[in-house]
Amino acid sequence: MGEITQLSAVELRRRMVAGELTAAAVMAAHLDRIEAVNGAVNAVVSLRPRDGLMAQAEATDVRGGALAGLPVAVKDLANVAGIETTMGSPAFAGIVPSRSDEMVRRMQAAGAIVIGKTNTPEFGLGSHTFNPVFGATRNPWDLGRSAGGSSGGAAAALACGMVPVADGSDMMGSLRNPAGWCGVYGMRPSWGMIPGEPGGDSFLHQLSTSGPMARCPEDLALLLSVQAGPDARVPHGVPCPDLSPLRAQVAGRRIGWLGDWGGAWPMEAGLSGACEAALAVFEGLGCHVEPLPAPFDAGALWEAWITLRSWAVAANLRELYETRPEVLKPEAIWEVERGLAMSAMEVHEASVIRSAWFAKAAEVFGRFDALALPTAQTWPFPVELDWPKEIGGQGMDTYHRWMECVVPVSLIGLPALAVPGPRGAQGLPSGMQLAGPRGSDLALLQLGQAYHEAAPWAGEMPLL
Numbered sequence: 001m002g003e004i005t006q007l008s009a010v011e012l013r014r015r016m017v018a019g020e021l022t023a024a025a026v027m028a029a030h031l032d033r034i035e036a037v038n039g040a041v042n043a044v045v046s047l048r049p050r051d052g053l054m055a056q057a058e059a060t061d062v063r064g065g066a067l068a069g070l071p072v073a074v075k076d077l078a079n080v081a082g083i084e085t086t087m088g089s090p091a092f093a094g095i096v097p098s099r100s101d102e103m104v105r106r107m108q109a110a111g112a113i114v115i116g117k118t119n120t121p122e123f124g125l126g127s128h129t130f131n132p133v134f135g136a137t138r139n140p141w142d143l144g145r146s147a148g149g150s151s152g153g154a155a156a157a158l159a160c161g162m163v164p165v166a167d168g169s170d171m172m173g174s175l176r177n178p179a180g181w182c183g184v185y186g187m188r189p190s191w192g193m194i195p196g197e198p199g200g201d202s203f204l205h206q207l208s209t210s211g212p213m214a215r216c217p218e219d220l221a222l223l224l225s226v227q228a229g230p231d232a233r234v235p236h237g238v239p240c241p242d243l244s245p246l247r248a249q250v251a252g253r254r255i256g257w258l259g260d261w262g263g264a265w266p267m268e269a270g271l272s273g274a275c276e277a278a279l280a281v282f283e284g285l286g287c288h289v290e291p292l293p294a295p296f297d298a299g300a301l302w303e304a305w306i307t308l309r310s311w312a313v314a315a316n317l318r319e320l321y322e323t324r325p326e327v328l329k330p331e332a333i334w335e336v337e338r339g340l341a342m343s344a345m346e347v348h349e350a351s352v353i354r355s356a357w358f359a360k361a362a363e364v365f366g367r368f369d370a371l372a373l374p375t376a377q378t379w380p381f382p383v384e385l386d387w388p389k390e391i392g393g394q395g396m397d398t399y400h401r402w403m404e405c406v407v408p409v410s411l412i413g414l415p416a417l418a419v420p421g422p423r424g425a426q427g428l429p430s431g432m433q434l435a436g437p438r439g440s441d442l443a444l445l446q447l448g449q450a451y452h453e454a455a456p457w458a459g460e461m462p463l464l
Helices: 002-006 011-017 025-040 050-058 104-110 152-158 177-183 217-227 271-284 298-323 330-340 343-365 403-411 439-453
Strands: 071-075 115-120 143-145 165-170 187-190 211-213 254-257 289-292 370-374 415-423 430-435
Touching: 002 152, 002 254, 011 025, 011 217, 025 050, 025 071, 025 115, 025 152, 025 211, 050 071, 050 115, 104 115, 104 165, 115 187, 115 439, 152 165, 152 211, 165 217, 177 254, 177 370, 177 403, 177 415, 177 430, 177 439, 187 217, 187 330, 187 403, 217 439, 254 271, 271 289, 271 370, 271 403, 271 415, 271 430, 271 439, 298 330, 298 403, 370 403, 370 439, 403 439, 415 439, 430 439
Parallel strands: 071 115, 254 289, 254 370
Antiparallel strands: 165 211, 187 211, 187 415, 370 430, 415 430
């Protein structure tokens, strides 16, 4: 059954609808794969009993929706009715919701069979997936390394063939970093395309979004088409475009290479070269690639980001901080205390910087169809490390400073596609992100599809 777990979701669906595969065979193959490799990788958690999953697969009408018969595991920040949601925190271990979140309901309505959860760091904070409930997720290309985060469980499960598609979420690169480190694809859609849950404030905090992850762009488009679409209960919603014309002529498209943002970001050796090798694939497809000077002050972007992020985290975790601070890791406490200490004008000033960058980015996109950046500033680091304290001799002053390269996208809600780059000298995967103006999701996926068909390393899976 190894072949089944290496097939794309689109191909699995085609074969099931054609009667060449049954949903039960697809489920059995993926459960067998989980049994074989998850003990080493620790990507899938809260796995449902096999008998119940097989019975559900056997009862599935494979023509009953876009995802009918596909096994999926939901990131452990989202609620699935009947499955424990821990958010990686002991404070929530054992809590089983009675209702699925809207994004999950959409996947279930499309016929997906939720088999369990994928691991995440505590409350999704940090680009390294470890927590005191389930432990650390390991990189399937090197079990001594991190899989990234916070969608590290999803990325590792995909890379190993434990699931054909996966959901993730992205505030500060949480889709893009693990995709790059595990050799898969992650799509941060235009902000508002996938609605959040209608609880708490839904107007002010515009940093985080859910999105699809997969081993190819066609599968990203398949899952995004199910996840996306406005929710009348949530403001700022934007419609999902038709994602069906994925194969397109990309010759002539213009890509601006931002590299290390004019020297502002320290980068581990070899990462820029890996991205440049990926950009050479686009040049081979007829795209115009041009190095681009830093278009905005990196320090201003960073200060705006950490202000707005801490404000958002404090809003989410304040009650727990005030009642059970002992269950929060130091990085979460640091975020909450920063957020609680902020004045309204400090938040306003950060958003003014955000607004200025949005306007400047619009000018840049007048010249380019997409901007290219690395997905992280380091190669996957040892799994025992909580976070990198320095890069190339330069100290990191926060637990997330080594991920500064994702801030220009996240700060203003741009769509971004993480594509796998070539592996480095130690055999570790690299990643590059392509960002576009809001609403350019289809154009990015088209670039990704052309790249996937041309890059010799695209689609590689680790030998576990």
